[in-house]
Amino acid sequence: MNKNQAPVSFKSNAANALNNPSLRTAMRNITSTFGKKRVDAIGDNPFEEWRERASEIRMDVLNNIGEYVDMFSKNATKAGAVVHRAKDSSIACDIVASLLKDYGADKVVKSKSMISEEIHLNAYLEKEGIKVVETDLGEYIIQIAGETPSHIIVPAIHKSRQQVGQLFCEKLGCEFTDDPTTLTKTAKKILREEFITAPAAISGSNFAIAETGSISLVTNEGNGRMVTTLPPLHIAITAIEKILPKLSDLALFLRLLPRSATGQVLTSYFSLITGVRKEADSTGAKHLHIVLLDNGRSEIVKSDCKEILKCIRCGACMNVCPVYGMIGGHAYDSTYPGPMGVILSAVLNGLERAHPLLDASTLCGACSDVCPVKVPLAKLINRLREIKVENGLAPELESIGMWGFGAAAKHPKLFELGQKAANAAWPIARLLDKQTVDRLPKPVPVSFKRRVL
Amino acid sequence: MRVQLFATCLIDTFYPETGEAVVKLLKHMGVEVAFPREQTCCGKPPNSGGHAKQARKAAEHFISVFKGSDPVVIPSGSCASMVKNHYPEMFHDNHRMFQAATELASRTFELSQFLVHVLHAHEQGFVGNRKITYHASCQLTRELGVREEPIQLIRSIEGAEFCPMPSADRCCGFGGVFMAKLPEVSMALADEKLDTILESGADTVTGCDHGCLMNISDAVKRRGVSVDVKHLAVILAEGLK
Known part of the structure; x- marks a missing residue:
């Protein structure tokens, strides 16, 4: 990844998002719907025990990432897959493009994959002359709209059904309707044809199992199963931290993921793919390639932010985040939005670019x-x-202010002087930052301390 | 019993009447209130802004001021959590300071925590006639785990009505430095919080953190509605039997 990009214009993006009424409505719906459904789906289950155990398993993977990657690669190879390790985005994109060319595929159907978004795979393949068709309905919507996902689970959450109706009308030439069922049928008809004719497929993998070399897909639309069984070539892209040690670990994660993501007790579809189609199998890809992306992760596991790689991409954090709920995902101008996105963006893309996103939290x-x-x-x-702050990326005025604050916190007399000055200089402070100052009461002339002593 | 009161810089600078209410409340319950005069700020603003060195200066000073074995009472969830949770973390690389911070944390209480668990003030009860809704502030709820105590106290006010607001523990958008960094988002969140306050049908909104109450007051002022915004200590002090 290019780590020397200009900082995200997060402040202005956020302000613009607030002025978008249809976005506000859409975001209000997601936070109220998914938040409540999640609580209901957890119900009386021992969620604390589950997450404690899940956290331990994920930490074990991160603590032994090298061993688990080797174990996964060995077992996946044994099962008939070809495993490719990609150090960064461009290598990963290149591997996928070369594979498609080698197999003579000029079109590829895709099930939803945030890793492919992270490496900007679609744009790369289109440039190489390969047609990419997203088959998750939400991804399909944003693909034909020429946008990026605004949520990691519900990529088109920012769009109302009226907007989707309008979009289908314009891009697909169908009659306008905002009826979700009719719109889904329209997409389904087009996508069916694509599934049947595509020579190749790309999927992600929610979890990769070291013990068996399996990859797995958790979906609600069944498109994941279509793309991984119909075309003869299947390329799965996943990142190294998505490994789970054992097949039996899946039980726990399949309880946690749908509940946390969409408030479902169970996912609608779950596919576990171990190697290529066997002789007795009636479906399945003949060729399976698995691309294991690193993209800085081997370094992140050694950093203070290691624990972000425990993330299983459920999106629960964004569903409850007050800031994300107010501005939506596009304001982050990053593959991953919301709380997990702020952290992943910082560690994957570097602070130079991502540091303004750190403001996107009230903690x-x-x-x-x-x-x-x-x-x-x-x-x-x-x-x-x-x-x-250590890297000198905080605004200078803020650092000076905080230095003064630190000095005053250590010296009570200076602190009191500061309070008095604040009272006297309130009109000046108002000139400096009217927006903030007007939201505060005026400091009292006689502090509580003076009154009480 | 004697306690040491940490007033918090918001109360000290903006809301002295809340500080006076805390003192009145504690004294009425038979508690002797000491006010260490060298106290300043707990360091939460630099801490949440990422200015660790400055936060550490404040923490060192705080630990040196609040010595002895008397409990420390703090009328703010976020400041109390700073002392109870963040101080020990800040000094994980310094054994002596870590021990001092851990010892201080063990005798530090947020006000409602102290009123309920140590003084059992809710059993004694209060009087009043307000219709009260309660905003559950973030650090109080999620870092200190103080969820029921303020409600127990409100419910113990004879003649008052408790009107719960929906999503009471949703952030009000204050967030310390956040309010200045993303003012538009901060205000929009406060506006949503005000919607839920109005929905509760209460005439008064209370809480245990002046940061949030300040942000909510601003939303009330901007919308021009009539809702009283009062720290829980003020409501309890006015209702002493």
């Missing part, structure tokens, strides 16, 4: 509370703010 901790693998999200955001 309320709602995210940390719902995380099914106990990623201490608020703590990591706070830690990254410290690293930002």
